[in-house]
Amino acid sequence: RKEVEQDPGPFNVPEGATVAFNCTYSNSASQSFFWYRQDCRKEPKLLMSVYSSGNEDGRFTAQLNRASQYISLLIRDSKLSDSATYLCVVTPNTGNQFYFGTGTSLTVIP
Amino acid sequence: NAGVTQTPKFQVLKTGQSMTLQCAQDMNHEYMSWYRQDPGMGLRLIHYSVGAGITDQGEVPNGYNVSRSTTEDFPLRLLSAAPSQTSVYFCASSYQWSSGGAYEQFFGPGTRLTVL
Numbered sequence: 001r002k003e004v005e006q007d008p009g010p011f012n013v014p015e016g017a018t019v020a021f022n023c024t025y026s027n028s029a030s031q032s033f034f035w036y037r038q039d040c041r042k043e044p045k046l047l048m049s050v051y052s053s054g055n056e057d058g059r060f061t062a063q064l065n066r067a068s069q070y071i072s073l074l075i076r077d078s079k080l081s082d083s084a085t086y087l088c089v090v091t092p093n094t095g096n097q098f099y100f101g102t103g104t105s106l107t108v109i110p
Numbered sequence: 111n112a113g114v115t116q117t118p119k120f121q122v123l124k125t126g127q128s129m130t131l132q133c134a135q136d137m138n139h140e141y142m143s144w145y146r147q148d149p150g151m152g153l154r155l156i157h158y159s160v161g162a163g164i165t166d167q168g169e170v171p172n173g174y175n176v177s178r179s180t181t182e183d184f185p186l187r188l189l190s191a192a193p194s195q196t197s198v199y200f201c202a203s204s205y206q207w208s209s210g211g212a213y214e215q216f217f218g219p220g221t222r223l224t225v226l
Contacts, residue, residue, distance in 0.1 A: 004152075008150075031211045031212070032211035032212040034214070042219070042220075043200055043217035043218060043219050043220055044153070044200070044215075044217050045217070046214045046215070049214070087152070087153070089215075091207075091211065091212040093211075096141065096158060096160055096166070096206075096207060097155055097158065097168060097169075098143070098155070098212065098215060100145075100152045100153040100154075101152055102150060102151065102152035103152060
């Protein structure tokens with residue numbers, strides 16, 4: 001079983017729409033959680049960390065559900081510039097490895 | 111700060127050739143890692159290091175060697191290139207884990223490697 005699983009999409013949404021991505025993880029003892037954004041043929045960059053109580057950064061909201069072992073990312077009022085691949089990342093509480101999901105592709109359509 | 115730099119940006123090798131992908135960071139990060147990214151597979155960890163002189167294997171280490179003689183540099187060596195190693199390679203760095211968890215990783219721009 002993969003450490004982290006994501007729906008690859010693609011998600012094609014109109015500008016202004018709200019879109020949500022989920023990501024499940026297999027290790028119940030996982031400690032740290034992140035969402036990264038990757039533009040085509042570029043390196044991944046941190047979008048936001050995910051905290052136990054949930055957190056928001058402008059139009060982006062991240063949630064963690066430890067009981068069901070998933071994290072989510074909500075994007076409100078989608079912009080054309082939000083078009084990218086979104087990667088979820090999970091780390092265990094032991095060891096020094098980051099586990100990446102395969103990414104979810106988002107295209108925001110004018 | 112230059113952040114994480116990688117060279118070369120592109121490389122074409124023939125099967126059996128060896129080469130070294132360079133990675134350097136100027137953020138004084140203890141943790142450095144190498145990933146490969148293949149379509150549909152996501153980023154997979156090859157090797158990582160938690161400090162100078164300390165390296166360990168990740169998920170897909172076969173065919174690759176690393177060393178960490180300084181905090182700044184973490185080169186990845188392909189010993190005998192194979193077509194299966196055609197991929198995009200990313201180097202990343204971060205502060206070392208704390209009891210509170212991991213820190214943000216910063217990535218280099220990547221090296222696109224083709225093995226013929």
